[in-house]
Amino acid sequence: MGTAEGNGYRNGGRQFREGVVVRAHSGHCLVRSGSATYRCEIRGRLKRGQRQVQTIAVVGDSVRFRVLVSTRRGRPSGVIEEVLPRRNKISRRAARRAGGRIEQVLMANLDQIVVVQSLVDPSPQTGFIDRLLVAAEHYDVAAALCLNKCDLDPAGAEAPLWNYYQDLGYALLKTSAVTGTGLKELQRQLQDRISLLLGASGVGKSALLNALQPQLRLRVSSVGEKTGLGRHTTSRTELFPLDFGGFIADSPGIRGFDPWEIAPAELGDYFPDWQLAAGKCRFRSCLHRDEPDCGVKDAVAHGMIPPVRYQAYLAILRDLQAWESGTQGRPMDY
Numbered sequence: 001m002g003t004a005e006g007n008g009y010r011n012g013g014r015q016f017r018e019g020v021v022v023r024a025h026s027g028h029c030l031v032r033s034g035s036a037t038y039r040c041e042i043r044g045r046l047k048r049g050q051r052q053v054q055t056i057a058v059v060g061d062s063v064r065f066r067v068l069v070s071t072r073r074g075r076p077s078g079v080i081e082e083v084l085p086r087r088n089k090i091s092r093r094a095a096r097r098a099g100g101r102i103e104q105v106l107m108a109n110l111d112q113i114v115v116v117q118s119l120v121d122p123s124p125q126t127g128f129i130d131r132l133l134v135a136a137e138h139y140d141v142a143a144a145l146c147l148n149k150c151d152l153d154p155a156g157a158e159a160p161l162w163n164y165y166q167d168l169g170y171a172l173l174k175t176s177a178v179t180g181t182g183l184k185e186l187q188r189q190l191q192d193r194i195s196l197l198l199g200a201s202g203v204g205k206s207a208l209l210n211a212l213q214p215q216l217r218l219r220v221s222s223v224g225e226k227t228g229l230g231r232h233t234t235s236r237t238e239l240f241p242l243d244f245g246g247f248i249a250d251s252p253g254i255r256g257f258d259p260w261e262i263a264p265a266e267l268g269d270y271f272p273d274w275q276l277a278a279g280k281c282r283f284r285s286c287l288h289r290d291e292p293d294c295g296v297k298d299a300v301a302h303g304m305i306p307p308v309r310y311q312a313y314l315a316i317l318r319d320l321q322a323w324e325s326g327t328q329g330r331p332m333d334y
């Protein structure tokens, strides 16, 4: 993160700095520059035409801001004048209650997402893993898969499906925040990278970060205490520096993930496992669903592609088509 150090400079008598957004609220952001964290408003003209501040500056964004002369003690403050061009991002379709037809950028300028699943409580949701991996492929961001709570189900951690993901090129980590299993490997995966942890509420994202770096003291609570919809222990994505090098964003649990900016016809491109098989489809525009002589369906029938992975593809395809035709698919409850 080149600008994370912050370089102060003067312009027309005002002091400008560069920094990185470490937390975004609906009306303001926290921006880290050098060793200080500034509470920054967003300049009015940047907001024009935007519904929410969160879509203008998101965690990971590099911004240029004007330092305000503070009149009282407390956090220094500033005004964001410019969001610098993003190297990349991870987005999803915003929940329907937020309009459904708008983009939600989860983070900008990242090296990898780490999809966190727990083996029990809550149990793994492979369709959800596939949705996140599709987004990672689409945005060309690396992805790792972390299976947490291995202490509770050591046998579940050995299911062949996990090796399948690893063979596709996604790093596979088997961890326990309680016993410390796999934390060395997780640390190696995070070291010197900018990562975003994503997963359902209660899988142990914050507990893993606390286990790696106890002074973070992130709030953790048992799954039983999480009382239903919208109640998450972590309520906002926040970016932290790691002692061993790199930055990590802890995020609130997400229930669903609807891809954004992906056309139904290109969805298959984001499944690296069947590029070869798709070359054998009779039709070049094959959606691998209703068409005859489909190489992908053949590969599924012959056990080369796990049926759950193909089912996940069909479910995403159905949603994308529903959004495209305006029938909007299943209701989203996250």
Ligand SMILES: Nc1nc2c(ncn2[C@@H]2O[C@H](COP(=O)(O)OP(=O)(O)OP(=O)(O)O)[C@@H](O)[C@H]2O)c(=O)[nH]1
Binding pocket: 148, 149, 150, 151, 152, 175, 176, 177, 178, 179, 199, 200, 201, 202, 203, 204, 205, 206, 207, 208, 219, 220, 221, 222, 223, 226, 231, 232, 233, 234, 235, 251, 252, 253, 254
């Ligand atoms: N047995 C066991 N429990 C774990 C492990 N990791 C986390 N937990 C427990 O799982 C519960 C949820 O952990 P959190 O870290 O709050 O989960 P989270 O993913 O951050 O949840 P949100 O912030 O709501 O998204 C807590 O009670 C943790 O103590 C683990 O490896 N093994």
Ligand SMILES: [Mg+2]
Binding pocket: 205, 206, 207, 219, 220, 233, 234, 250, 251, 252, 253
């Ligand atoms: Mg958390």
Ligand SMILES: [Zn+2]
Binding pocket: 278, 281, 282, 286, 287, 288, 289, 291, 293, 294, 295, 296, 297
């Ligand atoms: Zn096909």
